[in-house]
Amino acid sequence: MSGLVRKLHVSPVLVGARALSSSSIVYAGNAPSKAHYFVEIPDSSFPKGFQATASHCGVKKKAGVLDLSVILSTSPRNSSAACFTRNVFKAAPVQVSTDVLRLSGGRARALVINSGCANAVTGTQGLQDAWSMVRATDALLPEIEGKKPENETLVLSTGVIGQLLPIQKITNGIADLKASMGTGFKAWELAARAFMTTDTFPKLRARTFKLNGVDVRIAGIDKGAGMIHPNMGPPPGPPHATLLGFIATDAAVSPGSLQSALTYAVDRSFNSISVDGDMSTNDTIIAMANGASGMEKEIDEKADPEAYEVFRDELTSFATELAQLVVRDGEGATKFVTVSVEGAPTYEDAHRIASTISTSALVKCALFGEDANWGRILCAVGYAPVSCVDPTKVSVSFVPSDGSSDLALLVNGEPQAVDEARASQILEKEDLEIRVTLGVGNEGAKYYTCDFSHEYVTINGSYRS
Amino acid sequence: MSGLVRKLHVSPVLVGARALSSSSIVYAGNAPSKAHYFVEIPDSSFPKGFQATASHCGVKKKAGVLDLSVILSTSPRNSSAACFTRNVFKAAPVQVSTDVLRLSGGRARALVINSGCANAVTGTQGLQDAWSMVRATDALLPEIEGKKPENETLVLSTGVIGQLLPIQKITNGIADLKASMGTGFKAWELAARAFMTTDTFPKLRARTFKLNGVDVRIAGIDKGAGMIHPNMGPPPGPPHATLLGFIATDAAVSPGSLQSALTYAVDRSFNSISVDGDMSTNDTIIAMANGASGMEKEIDEKADPEAYEVFRDELTSFATELAQLVVRDGEGATKFVTVSVEGAPTYEDAHRIASTISTSALVKCALFGEDANWGRILCAVGYAPVSCVDPTKVSVSFVPSDGSSDLALLVNGEPQAVDEARASQILEKEDLEIRVTLGVGNEGAKYYTCDFSHEYVTINGSYRS
Incomplete structure (x- = not known):
């Protein structure tokens, strides 16, 4: 109570x-306001050679609410990569972006985003509309060596499933964006705001790091608060979520290596978060690397594996920061919970168990109620789709967010006498880590999840109203 | 809204x-009261040769609340069978009942039930306690041919995970039950009440049917409202849920054929319901057939396949009725929803898709909000763990519970113009069927689920308080 x-x-x-x-x-x-997770970032942290802007074109009913954005690379040596949902019902923008990525040979230079309508389950008209968005945005790109830009725009849509886009409003809106393209924090903030649906704050981060001796910058935006349990793979793999994200860097990376690094990063970040266990038809993460930092040679996984690993790990760390913002802003969330599974025979086993705990309605309600009902955690471990769990070797503990000592709940399958006052102390904090040790191997995985509140039900009982 | x-x-x-x-x-x-689903049943519908009773022994804190029950067969020719959870963390009563079933050669004659504590994740002490319950209940059984009853009692426990039973109170309580054993509706009602945890009404049904020309009777009790997504199999198969149920009949059926019929029935009934997608450590369904109807020969699957099929189908129909009561009484539920998946290549494919829709938090919140958000249904079909879905062949419709015409939402992958007023008419009823047609085969499966309400969160945020 x-x-x-x-x-x-x-x-x-x-x-x-x-x-x-x-x-x-x-x-x-x-739920408590999350607005403090939106922070100002110096312009100097944003990658060179990218422009962004946004407007209200009328997909959303309320006047003035941003619902359309374009981000483009002005560099002629841009690489692009993407991970798309594994849901069988791939939304039209997912299908079209898959095609654009292939047609452009991993060299797409622009991104167009609308919120308010997902353009999912919209049949052939939906595909035509997504292609119209590609063409309208291609027209904003500068020519390279006198060649008119064609099939160089990736498309993202988010919102209600099963409704057609007001395409005329959108294409008119795209043409009008040309005049307002800008750079730096304010321009990126506009793009992050145009992404939002039930998000309570725009999700934007940027940082700098060194690569082959050169200072490079990376910036990213993402959105998502509900229908969050992504499972994305590289194209043309099978499709899954609505989580949308875009990461831009002025490092120089070959298209193939950008795709490898993104796939690795997405598995450990966006594919390791859950708000409600529902995998969307639109989930997409796009990355672009345009070399505008002045790096001479594109990084390549085979030619320069050391630099590639530095880049891949920076990308993974950055993607994890962006992914965690989605969980912070989970619909109705009052808690941010890290689920760590260790001692597994494989990463996949650990990841599956962490996913199962993170999705359990009973675990999430107990977290909301700040109830140390660890039996529910165990129960979820027990029905996870793996075959490596030995009940006599499993240990479970709460790891407090303030650095104080862990609280053991179960050790080698034997329940511990739990100090309920101490458990309450740990659970009343916004942040918590649940650590499960399997004792049957050396691999581990982390998942990030939130609690399940009345507010979640309220938001999702009337989403279309 | x-x-x-x-x-x-x-x-x-x-x-x-x-x-x-x-x-x-x-x-x-x-949530609205469900008390009207508890109905009086004539004594003549209850199987002959079974006795039942219940008491308050002190597992539950509140004085007078029933928490202990024994049901036994007075017939010397009793057959027994069971399906147990597939959760890796099998509770002590599940492990012990598996052993009893084997040791008795499928001839266990008694059942002891406690509520208030699940005796799950309780280590070696938990196993000893479950065996103490077996021995205490064995002592209530009449001798057969001068042989002292041993290992003839199956054990069921439900309640909080990770706490030890107050075993002395329980064994004393069992001994005291001998004096109050009775037959008919009132006796069975006591047993059904002793089962209850968050259930809002005792779940009890009975009926009669003809088998090989003889009138036979079947009665059953079950419990469960949360942690409901059972996946049970016959012993010694791997373990899953807390759904508990007991079905007794005075038909004569061999132990092996009773197990085959029960496994088939459980797959299509208890393994086809979901309240919250959490599979418990204790789920158990037990069946007994004692031949007290006067049937001369035990029905055997191989010797008399026709009579076996009649029995199996009656058992399946009866188990489905009991299973549906659990969904009706799902924690916080205001809706009862049948999810039918048709046109699948296999029963397993259809069952997996129906399970995925039935477990989606977003679908369940939309049902609570009476929102015709069919995109969420589609989305769940799209991430179900199957490989048979062709997006261009899927159709979805709402089937109203009042016999009026269906409302098509999606036909062969193309969204329909939906009459929202008509959708609201259908959705405001307590009962609803969601029908998904895949168009890629001839197999089908049904799942029964409920909506996700504020009340569910309230109940499960403070379950242990």
Whole structure:
């Protein structure tokens, strides 16, 4: 009960609440605001040779709300790569972007984004509309060696499934964007805002690092709060989520190596988060590397494996930061939980178990209620689709976010006498790590998840209204 | 929003509610009462040769609340069979019942049940406690041909995971039950009540049918409202859920044929329901057939396949009725939804897709909000773990519960113009069928699920309190 009472206490809008019985709890709504995760970033951290802007073109009903964005690379040596949903019902923008990536030989230079409508399950008209967005955005690109840009734009759409885009408004809107293209923090912020659906803050990060002795910059935006349980692979692999993200760097990386690095990074970041276990028809992460930092040679996995690994690991770390913002802003979320599974025979086994715990409705409700109901964690380990679990070797502990000592709940299959006061101390914090040790190998994986609140139900009981 | 407003209207406890914004909805709790699903049944429908009773022995804190029950067969020719959870963390009663079934050669005659504590993840002490329950209940059984009953009792426990049973209270309680054993509706009702945890009504059904010209009777009890997504198989198969059920008949059936029929029935009934997608450590369904109807020969699958099929199909139909009661009483549920998947290449494909739709948090929230958000249904079909879905051949429709005509939402992958008023008419009813046609085969499967409400979160945020 304490968790529910706590909700009432932190709620900014509290309506005459009195707990009458466990089945008549009054919930006044409002997960805590996450706006403080939107931070200002110096212009110097943003990659050179990229321009961005956004506008309201009318996909969303409310006047002035951003719903359209274009980001493009002005560099002639741009590489691009993508990971797309593995859902069988790939949305039109996913299908079209897969084609564009192939047709451009991994050299697409622009990205167009609309929010408010996912252009998913929209049949042949949906495909035509996505191609119209490609052509309208291609027209904004500068020519390279006198060649008119064609099939150089990747498309992202997010919003309601099963409705057609107001395509005329969108193509008109794209043409109008030419005048407002800009660089730096303010320009990228516009793009991040145009991404948002149920997100409560624009998700934007940037940083710098050294690659082959050169200072390079990386920036990224993403969006997503619900229908989050991505499983994305490189094209033309089978499709899955609505998580959308774009990462740009002014490092020089060959298209093939950019794809390898992105696939590796996405597996360990965006494919390792869950809000509600629902994998969308539109999930897409796009990366571009345009070499505008002045690096002479493109990094190649085979020719220069050391530099490639530095780049891949920086990309993975950056993608993880962006992915975690989505979990922070999970619909109705009040907790940010890291699920670590260690001692597994393979990464895949560890990842599957971490995913199963992160998706359990009962575990997530207990986290919301700040209830140390570790039996539910165990139970989820027990039904994970793996064959490596030996019940007598499993240990489970809570790892507090303040650096204080762990709380052992289960050791080698034997339950521990749990100090409930200490458990409550740990659980009342926003951040928590659940650590599961299998004791049957040396591999591990991390998953990031949030709790399941009344607010989630409220948001998703009336999403289309 | 309409769904949420509706909740407020039906809510028996309404506390000064005014919708301030979508994030400050006031929810006054209380899913509608399900008490009308508990119905009186004539004594003549209950199988002969079974006795039942229950008491409060002190596992549950509140005085007078039933938490212990014994049901036994007084017939010397009793057959028994069981399906157990496939969760790796099999609770002690599951492990012990598996052993008893083997040791008794499928002839166990008694069942002991406690609620309030699941005796799961309780190590060696948990196993010893479950064996103590077996011995205490064996002592209530009449001798057969002068032989002292030994290893003839199956054990069921339900409640919190990771706590030890108060075993002395339980064994004392079992000994005291001898005096109150009875037959017929009132005796069975006691057993059904002792099963309950978050259930809002005791789940008890009975019926009669003809088998080889003889009138036979079948009765059953079950429990479960949360942690419901069973996947049970016959022993010694790998273990999954907390759904518990017991079915007794006075038909005469050999132990092997009773197990075959039960495995078939459980796949199509208890293994085809979901409340929250969490598979418990304790799920168990037990069946007994004692021949007390006067049938001369035990039915055997090989010797008399026709009679076996009649029995198997009656058992499946009866098990489905019991399983549906669990979904009706799902924690916080306001809807009862049948998910039918047709036109699949195999039963397993259809079953997996139906399971994925039934478990989607987004689909279940939309059902709670009475929102015809069929894109979420499609999305779940698209990430189901099968390889048979052709997006251009999938159709989806709502089938109303009042016999009026279906509402097509998607036909061969093309979205239909949906009459939202008609959709609302269908969705505001308690019962609904979602029908998905794959168009790639002739097999089908049904799943039964409920919606996801604020009440579910409330119940599971404070389960241990």
